[in-house]
Amino acid sequence: KAGVTQTPRYLIKTRGQQVTLSCSPISGHRSVSWYQQTPGQGLQFLFEYFSETQRNKGNFPGRFSGRQFSNSRSEMNVSTLELGDSALYLCASSLAASISSYNEQFFGPGTRLTVL
């Protein structure tokens, strides 16, 4: 079974630009979560989508948005990029059979975003 894939793997943008990152979950997984990883901050939760609906949202500004398609693929968008947005963006998928079940998350390799 193919793992979680993320594209692109590396991205360089300049301040003020916007960026879209893509995530394809493991086949059959309906939940997709996005995280930002920066040195010293660990993995900061951005949002989680389940069946095309955002179920949870972390404490990030509105410049960060996402969506999920009917095939469970997800995209994350960051508008008006700032230098501090430089980070590794990780996507994780899980089976999420029900809204309140424990689900192990499987992570993709991440997209390394550099904002100049």
Next chain:
Amino acid sequence: DQQVKQNSPSLSVQEGRISILNCDYTNSMFDYFLWYKKYPAEGPTFLISISSIKDKNEDGRFTVFLNKSAKHLSLHIVPSQPGDSAVYFCAASAYTGNQFYFGTGTSLTVIP
């Protein structure tokens, strides 16, 4: 507000010895805990989990201990191997939510 904390950014251990990685949490609603291992240029991979109804879970060389009263969990790796050198993240979740809260990670180096 960091609800899951890993206070040791790094740890070095001799091959064959025990590695103990610690994690503290503040939210008493957390009842499911996981450990992930991350190599450079790869996403984290799931290692082991424990629910709050247990105080210990074992999987091969890896054992996780949970002390609910202290809001503390630890991961024991015995014996440690050079291939265990990676960054380890602990994560926590509450049953009523689907959000995982991660610690900042501990970089483990196992010296041959």
